[in-house]
Amino acid sequence: MRELLLRYAMYNIWANQRLLAVLNGLSAEQLDKDLGSSFPTLRATVYHIWDVEGIWHQRLQLASPVIPPARDFEGAWPEFAQRFSRQSEQLKDFIMTASDAKLAHTIEYHHPVKGICKSAVENSIFTAFNHSTFHRGQLVTMLRQLGVTKIPATDFIEYTRVKK
Numbered sequence: 001m002r003e004l005l006l007r008y009a010m011y012n013i014w015a016n017q018r019l020l021a022v023l024n025g026l027s028a029e030q031l032d033k034d035l036g037s038s039f040p041t042l043r044a045t046v047y048h049i050w051d052v053e054g055i056w057h058q059r060l061q062l063a064s065p066v067i068p069p070a071r072d073f074e075g076a077w078p079e080f081a082q083r084f085s086r087q088s089e090q091l092k093d094f095i096m097t098a099s100d101a102k103l104a105h106t107i108e109y110h111h112p113v114k115g116i117c118k119s120a121v122e123n124s125i126f127t128a129f130n131h132s133t134f135h136r137g138q139l140v141t142m143l144r145q146l147g148v149t150k151i152p153a154t155d156f157i158e159y160t161r162v163k164k
Contacts, residue, residue, distance in 0.1 A: 009092035012129045015154040016088050035142045042142050049135045050084045056128035057090050059109040
């Protein structure tokens, strides 16, 4: 299981970096333009990805309460990009250093709507990565709405083709 989780962690980092490279080239006006998605702006959407990866990482560390990293963030875009990249790396590091018993463990955490929940560690990790994939798809649609035409593929199969 560790090998599969690591492969998905590396894919998640790769895909996040590909879209972050595009976002880094945009103006603040473009990042903050309301495009009517589930999170209205590119910035809000990518911050949401960062928050959820951070929340799941904190849950895996058994932290309570968890603090979304973007909640009090007031830094500039380059600082965000660095922190977001590091957050994705931390999920990979967790997988690499966790014992087999820890990866097979079930965690208990507080969900803001559902209350106390229990989830297998491996399912929690897959959830974080799947969630990021979903919202990266939204970012691609939003970028197209802005007229951006050079958008890299972020599909898992593309990752497997270029990372042989």
